[in-house]
Amino acid sequence: MADASASEAPTQRKNIFQTLEIDTRLLGMVGAFIVVCLVFNLLTDGRFLTPRNVFNLTIQTVSVAIMATGMVFVIVTRHIDLSVGSLLATCSAMMAITQTNILPSIGLDLGNPLIAPIAIIVGLAVGALIGAFNGWLVGYLAIPAFIVTLGGLLVWRNVGWYMTKGQTIGPLDQNYQMLGGIGGTLGETASWILGVLAVLAACFAIWSARKSRISHDFPVKPVWAEFVLMGISAVLILGFIATLNAYEVPTRVLERQFEARGEVLPEGYSEGYGLPFSVLLLVIVAVTMTIVARKTRLGRYIFATGGNPDAAELSGINTRFLTVKIFAIMGILCGLAAVVASARLSFHSNDIGTLDELRVIAAAVIGGTALAGGVGTIYGAILGALIMQSLQSGMAMVGVDAPFQNIVVGAVLVIAVLVDIIYRKRTGAK
Structure with a gap:
């Protein structure tokens, strides 16, 4: 009788989990985030979970999290984008020049209510064009995305440098700065x-x-x-x-x-x-990207292509043009991230976005996006970005040297991929 009860218990637990549709991977990520927060709160004598630090943590996470939502689409379709940090720098440089040089030359000085929206539109347009160009190279010329975006990492960073002649550009428009965090x-x-x-x-x-x-x-x-x-x-x-x-x-x-x-x-x-305007912007991006992923034809095409590119193409999906769309979306999100990053600094710096490509990819992967394609969630990528930023902020508060911070982040990325592989093997997930 005892044996029968013991054999039924696991089955009952499994049925309960299935009925409640609990995402065990998400629960694991949430648990890891809670542990990270509690550990650093203990090491900092309660300073890590203060309202001030939570506020700063959220605004520091926004730019990487925005780009991570786009990286989900890129990785789901079995591509990669190593140029997002450099693209952010180019968009930021273009918006800074627009505000401080181009618009004032036609009579729109800083403080004019049109400055910020015009600059933002310019930045988003630049990001979309460069992203679509990357997608065209990958989709229509069949150049591997790794090579295209690796070249873009070098090209666009230095294009931004030449645009500003290596100078820091600022201060930026006050209305524009409101999207940076504490200023708005x-x-x-x-x-x-x-x-x-x-x-x-x-x-x-x-x-x-x-x-x-x-x-x-x-x-x-x-x-x-x-x-x-x-x-x-x-x-x-x-x-x-x-x-x-x-x-x-x-x-x-x-x-x-x-x-x-x-x-x-x-x-x-x-x-x-x-609530900072930048965090509100992230919420809007997250909701929009989630709707695109779950409720639109584009989202279905993206995940179908990632699951089986050959079958997707045979079913009538124009996978080449889809690649252009995905990289264009990634470019637009880089432009939005550039707005937040430069507005938070109140100026454009030539090292803005440095190593962001690695942080963005790590956030998406830690969030459960499979490098093999076909699997990924928007909320997972945002949570991954938050975990990454929490680790870096916590180590900085404790006094850990920057090189060791990067060592820890790199190790966490490798462990996250290993855990994902083990999880998929045990659950039979693709």
């Missing part, structure tokens, strides 16, 4: 409103997915499990907003803001920064 935030009230709307949207998405599965006669999770997922989503979203709101604006900054309005700072008055 929603404030407490707007952040809470957005957080509540995000919770409602998450609950609606979960319930809509359930109704869709029912309408197609697919199995669904128990109702209580759906509500548990809604509760977890609400706690995570509102907890994140509460943490960012807890990071208070320094008193001297508030005094200057009140003085600029001709007012006096009330005694005891405090104000939190709230």
Whole structure:
């Protein structure tokens, strides 16, 4: 009797996991992230998980995370892009020159409300053109992506250098700088409103997915499990907003803001920064890329091509033009990342984006994107970027030398790939 019970227990546990549709890989990543945070919080005497450091950690993660969402598509289709850091530098240089040289020469000086949007459009256009050119070389001329983008790593970094003549360009437009992080935030009230709307949207998405599965006669999770997922989503979203709101604006900054309005700072008055515009931009990119991956024909073509390129081509998918599209999307995201990176610095520097190609690839791979193609998630890449940045920030706070930080990040990348290989062998995943 005992033997029968013992034999039934594993089966029951397996059925529960299947019913709840728990992604064990994601749980492992979340667990690793929590361990990293707790360890560094202990080593830094509680400074790692303070609202200030969480705020800084999020804005430092944004540029790499934005590019990592595009790298998922690139790697899923069995390609690689080693030029993203250099492409970021070229887009940043072009936007800096547009703001400080080109637009002022036609009467649009810094401070003009048109400066920032025009510069951003220019940067995105440059990124899209260069990315499409890379995709054309790979898709239509059949040059391996590794070679094309390795050459791009050298070419575009130095194109940016020649564009600026090796000089640092700045300061950049104040409105433009608001996309960099601490210079542009929603404030407490707007952040809470957005957080509540995000919770409602998450609950609606979960319930809509359930109704869709029912309408197609697919199995669904128990109702209580759906509500548990809604509760977890609400706690995570509102907890994140509460943490960012807890990071208070320094008193001297508030005094200057009140003085600029001709007012006096009330005694005891405090104000939190709230959600940075750059993080909001990352959220928009993540949602958009997830919708593209899951709900559009382009997304289905991308994963079908990654799963079996020959079968995809035989089924009528224009894989060559698809490659151009994917690299163009990667270029646009490099342009967006350049906006965030240069706005956070408030100037363009020639070493901006250095080694970002390695960080972006590592974030995507750590996030579960298979180098063999066909498998990858947007949220996994963002979580991978957050884990990477947490490791680097934590080691910097502890006082670890930069060379050793790179050693640790490299080792984590190799271990992540090894764990992914072992996971796929044991679960039979492709």
